[in-house]
Amino acid sequence: xxRIEKPAGPRxxxxxxxxxxxxxxxxxxxxxxxxxxxxxxxxIYGAKSVKNALIKAQHGKCCFCESQFTHVSYGDVExxxxxxxxxxxxxxxxxxxxxxxxxxxxxxxxxxCQLCNQRFKKNHFPLIDANTRAxxxxxxxxxxxxxxxxxxxxxxxxxxxxxxxGNAIAINDDPxxxxxxxxxxxxxxxxxxxxxxILNTLTQLKEVFLLFVTRQEAGTLSPEESNQMDKIKxxxxxxxxxxxxxxVLKKTFLKGLV
Numbered sequence: 001x002x003r004i005e006k007p008a009g010p011r012x013x014x015x016x017x018x019x020x021x022x023x024x025x026x027x028x029x030x031x032x033x034x035x036x037x038x039x040x041x042x043x044i045y046g047a048k049s050v051k052n053a054l055i056k057a058q059h060g061k062c063c064f065c066e067s068q069f070t071h072v073s074y075g076d077v078e079x080x081x082x083x084x085x086x087x088x089x090x091x092x093x094x095x096x097x098x099x100x101x102x103x104x105x106x107x108x109x110x111x112x113c114q115l116c117n118q119r120f121k122k123n124h125f126p127l128i129d130a131n132t133r134a135x136x137x138x139x140x141x142x143x144x145x146x147x148x149x150x151x152x153x154x155x156x157x158x159x160x161x162x163x164x165x166g167n168a169i170a171i172n173d174d175p176x177x178x179x180x181x182x183x184x185x186x187x188x189x190x191x192x193x194x195x196x197x198i199l200n201t202l203t204q205l206k207e208v209f210l211l212f213v214t215r216q217e218a219g220t221l222s223p224e225e226s227n228q229m230d231k232i233k234x235x236x237x238x239x240x241x242x243x244x245x246x247x248v249l250k251k252t253f254l255k256g257l258v
Contacts (some may be wrong), residue, residue: 001064001149002248003182007055009106010049019044021105025098028137040084041085045104046077055110059184063151064121064184065191078112079103080150081141082123088130090182094123098167101137120213121184123237124148128175156180162249166195178187181191195249202239202253206230209257233258 013020019041060070069075070206081099088095092178102108112121127133127143135198149156156247159177161169170177181187212229215221221229236258238244240251251258 001066001151001160001186002061002150002242003020003155004058004110005156006152010047010053012044012049013104013106013109013205014048014149019183024101024104027103030098031100031136038084038097038100038103039102042077045079045109050106050109051077051111054109058111059126062113062116063246064112064116064180065186066246066248067113067191069113073114076114077111078111078116078117078121080108080110080125080148081146082125082192084134085123086125087123088126089097090124091093097135098123099134099141102141107152115188116184120188121183124183126179126183147176148183149176149180157248160186160248162195164199166192166199168192170212190231195246197247198249199253201248202236205235206254206257207230209236210230 008014012018012242015021017207020106023041025042030038035212055070061070062069062075063078079099079102081102083098083103085094085096085098087093099108126147128147132144133142134141149159159171159174160180161171168181170181185191209229209232212221212225212232214228215225236250238252238258240254244250
């Protein structure tokens with residue numbers, strides 16, 4: 001999971017004359033009238049312009065697991081703060097209302113793979129201090145002590161790293177890192193297996209690269225080997241860029257080489 005740099009929001013979600021802000025005002029008016037169960041329009045928060053902007057900003061990767069999903073599925077538009085209702089702890093019933101006033105808020109929207117969103121994250125949104133929860137549009141969400149790092153406002157890499165077997169590890173047992181692993185399903189077997197597959201490839205390349213380094217230092221590196229060394233170094237560099245799938249995993253493994 002990497003920090004996502006989001007551009008300005010799509011037109012449909014911004015400006016008082018556009019659909020997102022208009023529907024948001026209707027939801028607020030309904031809340032003021034005593035409503036707690038709301039209907040949301042997926043053709044607004046899930047509009048093509050919104051989804052395409054999110055996918056572009058996230059380089060086609062899930063905001064949670066960093067998997068490239070666009071070549072096998074459409075993916076979901078995920079609400080970081082759940083719009084319909086929230087769950088503090090696994091097993092708790094769904095509490096309504098959710099963060100209805102953020103249903104069309106660009107800062108609350110991200111693109112995720114369907115597994116992370118539908119099977120794991122769902123309506124979970126635990127707080128460190130449950131008493132700080134915003135329960136209506138009249139409350140200030142900035143006062144919340146949310147346990148899950150916000151993909152754009154926080155730096156997820158401060159809480160999560162990986163071991164040599166592809167397992168996600170909470171840095172210093174930080175509860176925010178632990179929550180990310182549990183709630184986003186980052187320890188699921190298929191995901192760990194994919195990470196390990198990547199690490200195995202990088203391990204082989206790393207061994208060859210270090211051999212070339214030894215020969216270079218000894219002055220015995222051939223021109224052909226020098227060329228191969230440069231190609232491997234370029235591959236390592238590109239692998240750790242934000243656009244690369246599982247870039248945090250690769251950056252951790254290749255630390256000191258790029």
